[in-house]
Amino acid sequence: MNMIRSIWYTSTLSLLAAACASTPGAKPHDMSDAQHERESQSQGATADAHAAQYDSNARVERWRCSPRGGGRAGAEFGGCWSSVLNPTTAHLHAAEDHRRQAADHRAASAALRGAEARSCVGISSDDRDMSPFEHVEDITSVEPLIDRNGSSVAPSLRTVGAIVTFRAVPGMTSKWLQRVMDCHLARNASLGHTVPEMPNCPLVLKGAQARVTATGNGFAVAIRSDDPATAREILSRAERLHAATVNSAASTTR
Numbered sequence: 163m164n165m166i167r168s169i170w171y172t173s174t175l176s177l178l179a180a181a182c183a184s185t186p187g188a189k190p191h192d193m194s195d196a197q198h199e200r201e202s203q204s205q206g207a208t209a210d211a212h213a214a215q216y217d218s219n220a221r222v223e224r225w226r227c228s229p230r231g232g233g234r235a236g237a238e239f240g241g242c243w244s245s246v247l248n249p250t251t252a253h254l255h256a257a258e259d260h261r262r263q264a265a266d267h268r269a270a271s272a273a274l275r276g277a278e279a280r281s282c283v284g285i286s287s288d289d290r291d292m293s294p295f296e297h298v299e300d301i302t303s304v305e306p307l308i309d310r311n312g313s314s315v316a317p318s319l320r321t322v323g324a325i326v327t328f329r330a331v332p333g334m335t336s337k338w339l340q341r342v343m344d345c346h347l348a349r350n351a352s353l354g355h356t357v358p359e360m361p362n363c364p365l366v367l368k369g370a371q372a373r374v375t376a377t378g379n380g381f382a383v384a385i386r387s388d389d390p391a392t393a394r395e396i397l398s399r400a401e402r403l404h405a406a407t408v409n410s411a412a413s414t415t416r
Contacts, residue, residue, distance in 0.1 A: 188266035190273045191368060194354025198271035202264045209260035215253040222249045274352040281341075281348035289342050290349065293363035294383075295326065295403055303327045304404035306397055307384050322393045323386035324364065324400035327377065336376040343372040343383065362403050364396040 187193065193201070227242035282290055295301070307323040328339070346365045350357055355368040364370055369387045376382075385400070387393045 185263040185266040188270050190270045191351055195271050195274040195352045198267045202267035205260045205264035209257045212253040212257035216250045220248050220250045221246050278348040278352045282345040285345045290345055293360045294342050295363050298406040300328050300331055302329045304400045307386050323396040325382050325384050326400050327380055327382045329380045336374045336381055339381050340374040362399045364399045367392050367395055
């Protein structure tokens with residue numbers, strides 16, 4: 163299989179990426195579940211501090227005087243008007259703004275946790291905690307994922323990720339393997355795409371997508387990203403997996 167066209171399913175994870183938040187940095191994928199929770203608490207504390215400085219009974223009288231004659235030099239002053247203001251109103255508005263930001267981060271955290279819970283239903287703890295790509299002994303091949311655009315006469319070819327092919331193992335189906343991939347995508351998003359214990363797993367990367375296709379004697383997993391730098395890192399990790407596969411096979415034959 164040299165190419166897989168970019169026909170991608172819409173997963174819960176991709177829906178999260180499109181979620182809107184008015185607060186900068188409060189979209190689900192902007193940080194981890196735990197970081198969103200901490201930021202929500204921080205914004206809440208700031209809101210409380212501002213709220214404590216608001217006094218609904220505070221009053222100050224201000225005067226505004228306007229000159230006669232449209233402000234020409236030498237013109238006499240006109241009347242002066244008074245107005246009564248609350249000098250602490252700015253704290254009220256600041257408290258409302260920080261509470262809104264806290265709510266946006268809470269919503270992002272809840273979205274990440276909800277997506278992981280839905281995607282990982284029925285997945286064993288072993289399959290959830292261990293990357294499927296750690297099973298290097300079951301990987302049979304790794305190759306670039308090429309996106310083909312333009313006309314058939316003069317196509318434009320672009321590497322957008324990698325294709326990792328697993329051999330058929332007892333009980334494995336493409337549907338089940340897709341569920342495992344989706345679980346890991348959601349779990350990695352909840353962890354903020356930082357999983358040091360999985361340095362070669364391409365599913366950890368922010369913006370990665372995965373689609374499983376059954377082959378004649380196994381399963382091809384196409385991992386891609388629309389971001390060029392992420393796509394290169396996907397391929398780099400896949401190639402490291404392939405090197406580990408070769409080394410595992412060599413040690414077995416000794």
